[in-house]
Amino acid sequence: MTSNLYKTCLGCLTGTAMILSAQTVQACEAHAFLTTQTAEAKTASHQGPVMAMDAWVPVAPPGVKAHAAYLVLMNHGADLRAVTAVHSPQYASAAIHASQVKDGVNVMQHLAQVDLPAGSSVAFKPHGLHIMLMGPKKPMAQGDTVDLALTLDDGTTVAVKAEVRKRGAAAPMNHGHMGHDHKGS
Amino acid sequence: MVRRRVLSLAAFVLAFGLGASVGWAEIRVVEPDKPETLPAFALSDHKGQPFTAERYKGHWSLTTIGFTSCPDVCPFVLSNIVEVISQMTLRVHPDKLPQVVFVGVDPGRDAPVMADYVAHFDPKFIGVTGPHEELAKLVTGIDGFYRIGKAKKDGDYEVQHSASVIVTGPDGQVHAKLSPPLDPGKVAEYLARKQIAYARAQRSN
Numbered sequence A: 001m002t003s004n005l006y007k008t009c010l011g012c013l014t015g016t017a018m019i020l021s022a023q024t025v026q027a028c029e030a031h032a033f034l035t036t037q038t039a040e041a042k043t044a045s046h047q048g049p050v051m052a053m054d055a056w057v058p059v060a061p062p063g064v065k066a067h068a069a070y071l072v073l074m075n076h077g078a079d080l081r082a083v084t085a086v087h088s089p090q091y092a093s094a095a096i097h098a099s100q101v102k103d104g105v106n107v108m109q110h111l112a113q114v115d116l117p118a119g120s121s122v123a124f125k126p127h128g129l130h131i132m133l134m135g136p137k138k139p140m141a142q143g144d145t146v147d148l149a150l151t152l153d154d155g156t157t158v159a160v161k162a163e164v165r166k167r168g169a170a171a172p173m174n175h176g177h178m179g180h181d182h183k184g185s
Numbered sequence B: 001m002v003r004r005r006v007l008s009l010a011a012f013v014l015a016f017g018l019g020a021s022v023g024w025a026e027i028r029v030v031e032p033d034k035p036e037t038l039p040a041f042a043l044s045d046h047k048g049q050p051f052t053a054e055r056y057k058g059h060w061s062l063t064t065i066g067f068t069s070c071p072d073v074c075p076f077v078l079s080n081i082v083e084v085i086s087q088m089t090l091r092v093h094p095d096k097l098p099q100v101v102f103v104g105v106d107p108g109r110d111a112p113v114m115a116d117y118v119a120h121f122d123p124k125f126i127g128v129t130g131p132h133e134e135l136a137k138l139v140t141g142i143d144g145f146y147r148i149g150k151a152k153k154d155g156d157y158e159v160q161h162s163a164s165v166i167v168t169g170p171d172g173q174v175h176a177k178l179s180p181p182l183d184p185g186k187v188a189e190y191l192a193r194k195q196i197a198y199a200r201a202q203r204s205n
Ligand SMILES: [Cu+2]
Pocket: A097, A098, A108, A130, A131, A132, B071, B072
């Protein structure tokens, strides 16, 4: 049932013309790369039913300007919520992406929003959903903290602190290494 | 001359061990009916040395296609390969550890950072890039694919590339294609067995 978690914006991925119709491309011009206003970043991070856990940003190789953030979002509320935008003051832009393998080819899709069904959790993890962070304002090193503001469809914002750490070091969900994964099929 | 080569691949999944209930418990590997020879190509490694098909001879290699500004999948796969190699150290002689080749298909952005990029994962990894014309030869030769998307308003562009990790043998030929995520232990086991089978076949020839 993952399909309805992803309200995809296929057209935002350039170079997918082969796969996509012109219509899809047009439809997503409207919400090109989503970035949010910083103003409301302080509100509703704890009061709201949506909680963020295990947020981390893998240390990126030097010189690389595209980073990724991973986390688990849990919706403890009774209503369906959705993340509609992401912002980080430390990066030029942030967006929600999904890495997918289509016919053996890696593609990254821009998602307009990610649904958070009531009473469940959604994992952003390597080789899957991720928060794409473009253009770090300064180099990020191990131990640094990345501030993320996730805007929800009800207008509230979830403030998240993501730890910059090495891939493979103390995995976020206390799983020794990537040989384990919780995703049921 | 780039020709699209269709490898006649016998698709099968090798499952080692127990519990194939989740994807991680098995390895997804495709082996050609018989090893495929790499075409000639002329690229450069991250030290500026020529990188040609010759560099595949005499040892096993794992090759993956990507681009250095890829935030999610490429670093994931390279870290995944680091784990495979470390698992292999438990199974094979250090001399038999595969060479790891990262083919950067976005030369404009990859070439300037390639040395630091590969060293970030393992100082022994080899980062390779070069003109698209030459990249296409290698990529096609390993039955891979890549495409550079149109530039967006901000000048950024997407890069699509095939996901697999290619296994080549000391004969410089393609022996298998693995699909990440790689279970480090299982893949190390698979590669170690492959090396033994290869050595045995060489001896009996
Ligand atoms: Cu991305």
